[in-house]
Amino acid sequence: MTIPAVDLEFTDLSYTAGRRRIIKGISGSFKSGHLTAIMGPSGAGKSTLMNILAGYRTAGVSGVINVNGEPRRLAVFNKSKVYIMQEDLLQPYLTVREAMQLSSRLKLGPEHTEQYKEGVVDEILETLGLTKCQHTFTDNLSGGQRKRVSVALELVDNPPILFLDEPTTGLDVVSINNSVQLLRLLANQGRTVVCTIHQPSASLFSVFDRVYMIAKGKCIYQGVPSQLVPFISNATGLECPQTYNAADYVFEILQSNVIELLCDSIQNGKIIRNGEAAVRTLEYRKNQYEDSSKITKTVDILPMAAFSMNYPNSFWRQFTLLFARMMLQKRRHVLGIWLQIIHHVLSGFLVGIIFQKVGNDASRPFDNFKFCLCVSVFFMYTHCMIPVLTYPFEIKVMKREYFNRWYSLKSFYLAKTLSTLPFIVPLGVVFIVIVYVMSDQPLELRRFAWFATYCLLIALTSEGLGVLIGFTFNCTNGTVVGPSSMAPILMLAMHGMGYGEAIHPAMLQLLKASYLRFGIVGIITALYLDRTMECSDKEEPICFYKDARLIVRDLAMEGEETAPQLIGIIFYLILLRLLAFFSLRYRCTTEFNNTILVYLTKIIKRR
Template identity: 80%
Template sequence: MIPAVDIDFSDLSYTAGRRRIIKGISGSFKSGHLTAIMGPSGAGKSSLMNILAGYVTAGVSGSINVNGEPRRLATFNKQKVYIMQEDLLQPYLTVREAMRLSSRLKLGPQHSEQFKEHVVDDILETLGLVMCQNTFTDRLSGGQRKRVSVALELVDNPPVIFLDEPTTGLDVVSINNTVQLLKLLASQGRTVVCTIHQPSASLFNVFDRVFMIATGKVIYQGVPQQLVPFLSSAAGLDCPEHYNAADFAFEILQKNVIELMTDAIQNGRTIKNGDVATDIVERRSLTHSEMDSSRITKTVDIPPINTFTMNYPNSFYTQFMLLLSRMMLQKRRNVTGWWLQIIHHIISGFLVGIIFVKVGNDASRPFDNFKFCLCCSVFFMYTHCMIPVLTYPIEVKVMKREYFNRWYSLKAFYLAKTLSTLPFIIPLAFLFIGIVYPMSDQPLELKRFSWFAGYCVLIALTSEGLGVLIGFTFNCTNGSVVGPSSMAPILMLAMHGMGYGLSIHPIMYWVLKFSYLRFGLVGIITALFLDGRRMECLDPEEPICFYRDAKLIVRDLSMEGEETAPQLIGMIFYLVLLRVLAFLSLRYRCTIEFNSQIVGYLTKIIKRK
């Protein structure tokens, strides 16, 4: 049996910056009912949903009760799920694979694999997804994607389901099917609350309760069939016959009408329930057993919520391994992306090799060899920085849904995400290096090659960390600007000193430390040219082979006194620093309150100017 969870709130207000969005409203959402939060754009529907779901607490006043007791977020978070407006699903997985992973993450090790498979089968059958269970999620229709989004969150049998605009972007048939699905879930004893803009007349009457708000105030709460009589008694407005009551209610929303409706419904303290108006205070004394038993239909056989479980059903290690296996499977199935990367590295390798062919041992072309090292460094920096800049913002949206619904911790996700790229970055790096290193005639010594390859890989990993930081912080549009803008000064500092020799300013010596690419480039240069390296002048017209002693090249590149191994400290420092900053950025981006505070601060600054 699904545990009954009734939610009521009173005198609820919410202020973001200087704007008061929610204005002292009250309301009640009952288990076994499908409730629609309705209102015009900017009325405060999404803000109310975020507050009730527990994602926003800053700037909120009033009381929220669960089953008559003050809401405890630690417990409530395990009882509710939030299905967002965008049906973002994990790519390159079939419906069954996505469901299977959801069951393993959300049910925990106390249940057998056989039981988890039974849960998956039961939900797929109940939601009508058996026919598409082996279809990849990116090939589903809009209605099927919405059903899968709901199915993924049902495996642990949540008693409370919040949905943000579940009918957006769907056709009429899909909308009706989606609402009927929500009706079924509510009839099993769940508290189902969704926001919806303006439903059709037939759809409006399907809901058990409607909660209508305008300008942050409640204008109606109760059964849909009582809306027309309420408009007539509260504001003296008669809805035309055969007219959609929801459309009519929003069309007549003038300031004076809103005030009349708010006063009549006591800003949500009264519920129009049939022929009588029930006060919320009286309603709190009702128990779930008083609900009409005829409303309870088929119940999915899933274990009830245990409010004393840990924050996550599985250990950190289990979360990490499940996420890592999923990410590796997705990368393997992304054949197009995999081949694009291979072709990119091969073509770029041959282009660099042709441009700098035979410069590695030519003492008459020392600065061409420096350009070769710089070119390789820039290749790894731009290639591995821009990929997460362009792809991670979309992945964060998908991750948010799973994280907010308590599938796994951010630490497990971030560690799995970080390690999942290594099996692909390192082989691709050696593919590129294996082409350019012999074509440019660099010394075929294991020690020098190892240092060269090692620093190239470190540049790639550190640059990926920079890209992850940008991808987690900005959207694709802004990230595509911030990415190159961030790499430009890093590149300028890395190549500073070419031809300066010993005349480089002492201050610049320390300024250069702010570029991780500088550490990598110094490591590559010193690995190739120090330790007694002797070069040949391949140009017969060169009268004096000045750079036969390769350490002179290091000197004229303002790198004299540098050594290969110590550069590892700088590279590792930036590698760790950027990864830590990326994790903090991800954590803050997943905190709605943080985003709201930033917007509020920016608004204050702009208004002051």
């Protein structure tokens, strides 16, 4: 089957953010088989219009948007379109073919065989000229190659509508021409291809079938490129010099009065300027797209009405594929693995040397408490800061895949959560064994097991805090929020050292606000309860802390037991993970972000 024709039309479309009206009652249409460029000066509303038409922004939007003459249903429309962002964000540590294979397995359901999916990958790579670099890692691709790979990843299920935000930004002249010719090919195959572009060259400008120009939120031209100069001349009386690029010229004359004249002449997008020769050219291109199509020979496309609102694969299939990809990427990140190994081993020996032989010395009980605190802080800072620094970038890549319906957020989040365990647990155990032995803690399996359990729980809970921060803030803000969040957690965890029974009951309740407190109490009680210690200084007449229960008392932990602390720290572990998921969910929901910005704007203006 061929690609279904999808025509997108909009009438009296407006968008208001707070009190500012960004899009002002524009109209227009984008046809199948056409390559359409949305153009305009900076701040004109190009990206806003693109986001509205792609369905990523609906709050504050008024007007009518139709698909094939019927009101747009976002649930169906989202399945039929892809949005390729301005940044060519690709998954690292994967080859081009591996990235394509994963895309085909996620975007094509189980009704297709693996052989069929491989055939789709081969044909797309050949069509887009990526066969020679199919075994190259994505990090080593040139700018033009990355742009083509970004497009190729979204073509495996052959979407009928493509939106591209500034696809030529950052490319050289050759790469720009190749990218636009690629879009020309995709449009010839029957797709509706819409892209934003700033100021194209004269030769590039003529490649587009339609141009939609916008300035100050109003449509100032819609039609074929060849009719732009005559339209300006008729509407304003201004003549474009023969040596000028029409795209440059129109931006030079955009004064307020000229914008109004152009907007009135085109009726804010309700009129389409097509010359007779241009109409014949467009019809010819539309009739020729089946002959130039290679991808459609392999991929079957359903009619628009038959598009499923569900993901092509089940939750567990998505999780399996994502988990396998994440593990492969982690294994290939050799430098990162070695850095973590060196960090854990060197830190273990450093802590072991500082607190050597304090574990069974009744004359140094508070030194041993500092040891427990130091180990807890190591696991907290190590595993909290890693996601704070790395997850903001991963979210950008994930949002591209999620918005184009590769997988659900639940499957991604579960895979992301479990993919860290094979590294946190073994490396954590290595560190724990080193410090436990060097500090001369009691060599009892039960005590060691509790010690290791609470250390690893602190690591996993701290990672949950880091994931929450990494999902919520960018890298710059996260580096501020991370340490600022951990500081009060640490202060509450260590409060009470030497206070004994003098600590206020209300303060005891406040200490439970720190998950690290539960971990430290669990570690202390595991090491000290039901135990007799020895004094290293034999000349001391009285070994006061020989009875380890006194140490627990003076640390304001009297009456606490080891096992019940599990409930508290597991509660925070689950809570932070849930909050991180909801943060991810709202981060990927543009409506939530827009609503928050609107409310903040109103509050600021009222003040």
